[in-house]
Amino acid sequence: MAKRLCKMSRKQIAAELGDIHRLVVAPKFVCRSCARSSAAKDTLCKPAAIPPQKCQDKPLNEQQSCGLLAEALPVQPIPVTTKQSNEKAAIVKRVVERVKEKKQAEKSLEPVRTDAPVWFDLADKKSLKKAKKALKKHYKQQK
Numbered sequence: 001m002a003k004r005l006c007k008m009s010r011k012q013i014a015a016e017l018g019d020i021h022r023l024v025v026a027p028k029f030v031c032r033s034c035a036r037s038s039a040a041k042d043t044l045c046k047p048a049a050i051p052p053q054k055c056q057d058k059p060l061n062e063q064q065s066c067g068l069l070a071e072a073l074p075v076q077p078i079p080v081t082t083k084q085s086n087e088k089a090a091i092v093k094r095v096v097e098r099v100k101e102k103k104q105a106e107k108s109l110e111p112v113r114t115d116a117p118v119w120f121d122l123a124d125k126k127s128l129k130k131a132k133k134a135l136k137k138h139y140k141q142q143k
Contacts, residue, residue, distance in 0.1 A: 005036050006045045 003012065005020070013020065028039035031044040041047045 006034050
């Protein structure tokens with residue numbers, strides 16, 4: 001079986017079902033991308049070793065010593081101080097205010113254009129497309 005399990009079509013799966021059964025009966029690897037399991041590493045797109053059951057049965061603090069389980073353990077949240085959260089809130093507030101100011105400035109500077117048919121020569125496809133685009137932009141700005 002040359003192809004990865006993730007890339008096989010239904011016809012290939014039906015044709016090689018015996019090989020697939022042999023691979024998944026005692027899996028040693030699991031795919032990080034699609035969660036398929038297999039005994040062979042080369043049949044998965046992003047294989048990760050499955051830790052032995054004795055490692056999985058240990059208490060959480062002892063599981064950290066098992067190398068295979070280290071990546072699957074829950075991560076400890078990083079404590080954020082109130083000072084840091086206040087600073088982030090202030091930065092976000094400033095950015096939002098700047099965006100609002102820019103939007104207000106754009107609205108006040110751009111006059112409403114009602115002479116769109118005069119701008120474009122509608123004889124060819126390119127100019128017709130430009131006219132449609134301008135009209136769409138005009139309607140979008142009025143919403």
